Amino acid sequence: MNQDRIFSIVTILFSIFMFVETGKIKATFTNVGGSDPGSKVFPYAIAVLLFICGIGKFIRSNKPDEKPFMGGKVSFLRSMACIAVLGIYVVLLKLVGFLIGTVAASAALVLIMAKGKKLDWWRVALFSVGLTAVLYVGFQVVLKIQLPAGMLFS
């Protein structure tokens, strides 16, 4: 099954989920006036649109994929690893704060995105510390936005 068809199936399933969830919406008052359709009509309409378009895309997508998604499995996994690092970064911010969290995340991202290229450890360290310093000065000092200090240090 090609990418488009898998995507279409997910779209159809999502539209059904959306339709069911729309039914649970509680109106705050029953009659606004005129022929106001209420808060559910628009979500229902979009759910139906997504359902129909999901089926339409499924029917029209009969060609095999011309190229692998995001450069193939390895590249795709690297990209997902980057997103995982960003997710872990959020946790690190809460635990250890901005400074340590950003240095760690920066180093991890550089190593993942280097795609196996050998990098000098001191360049990576220098970049990570430098980037963290720039972001800290830019946001906390110049823009006066309080960045997370971390539960362990606050």
Added chain:
Amino acid sequence: MILQVLSTLFTPYHILLVVIGTPLGIIFGAIPGLSNTTGMALMLPLTFTMDAASAIIFQSSIYIGGISGGLISATLLGVPGAASNIATCFDAYPMAKSGRASRALGIGIFSSAIATLASIFIAMLLTAPLALVAVKLGPWEYFSLCTAAIVLVVTISKGEMFSGLISAGIGITLAMVGIAPVDGAKRFIFGTKTLLGGVPTLAVILGVFAIAILLESFANGEEVSGDLDTGTIKGVGIPLKEYFSYWREILKAFGIGLWIGFLPGLGAGLSNIVSYAMIKSGSKNPEKFGKGCDEGIIASEVANNASVGGAIIPTIALGIPGDSSCAILLSCLIMQGINAGPQLLKTNADLVYLFFGVLMFSTVVTFCMELFGIRTFPYILKTPMHYLYTAIFLLCMVGSYTESSSVNSMIIMVVMSVLGIFMLYGKLSFSPFILGFILGPMMEKYMRMGMTYSDEGFIVFLKRPVSCILLVIAALSLIWPFIRDARDAKRKASGQMSEVEAAEAAAEQFQVRDD
């Protein structure tokens, strides 16, 4: 009004914002994989600490710099900085390779400056009358206008229609999270307080337009490589008299760019290719196109910059973004608490004319920076991607944090980036998505207002002439993709291809996203 604009614009702080924003935009426009849209999205968090005027000045400078910046990599590396510079590669790169880099860059820089200034001037003239008409429209017409805008983007731009409608549907769905208009019902918040205020606009923009798109570039291995020859860059490049001898091509490209830019959701990404194809087909010597001819560069760079004014007209007059960058600009205004619609000219005329003023000023600054700094910008293209993208991703994360000083925004942004990647998996364009996200709430609000004011139900939208015409246009445009596919299949079977189709086929090799 002019004096007020000048006195607001020419303060040391605002000039500094232009001087910082413009080269930022040039850099983002020049680096393949990035774009002025990405640059504007990244800098959105910084505008929280600014007042409305400063935010507009900063974002507009990045916008103008980015539109023009793409010609640098297109000329020197044969890689377009953005979709708006694809056709520039066809002739600028061969010209640079033959030792005439300064001529290629000079033509591109002049074309950018002239087309941008002229299109902004026309936008200034046309926006006010259009806004005067727009304020007379009621909720029925606005609903139909928003619907037509989204449908036109889906059906006229490239890509499969169902994919476009799904993309728009996803954008509208995201916009429905939170409190419903009119009656305040809670929708799709799943019991969380975080989503009560809706999905943060910044999280959507950064997650989808920055992280997802950059991850795609990274995964597809889009790194800048190749010889970087700056040795032949000397002087201005082309005598002005010689440049204006191409006045026919300049005017034709300008008209194409302005019109395409005016259509919602389309913009420079399409106009440069259409302009190139049409000027080539109308040329007495079409065989010289693609080998380093002046007209090829003029066709692309005049059209893509003329689209700026075209895109601004519906953005300011109607509150409907002309392209993705204008969508970010509108988001910036909304975040500043300014209602960006036809009333904008009435309630914030000073901001609107400041906007036009800064666009013109940024154009001049871009022109000067590119002309005198052209030897240094290319070296930015050599920055290793693993350092550049890391810096951008972390800037996105910190930027999303600034919206609410809470890590919840960061979590939502990461989720949005996953959504963006999933949309890329389904080969969806992001233009209908962002249009749906911005226009969706307006559509629902106006639909419900229109039906509340009447007892006739939805029929009232068809009874009002302007509303009916717009809905009919939307309905007819839904048929257009089927007609286009049948026509293309017939042409393919007979071996014929129009110049526009040939240019679009040539553009495919660059695989640059047009968002």
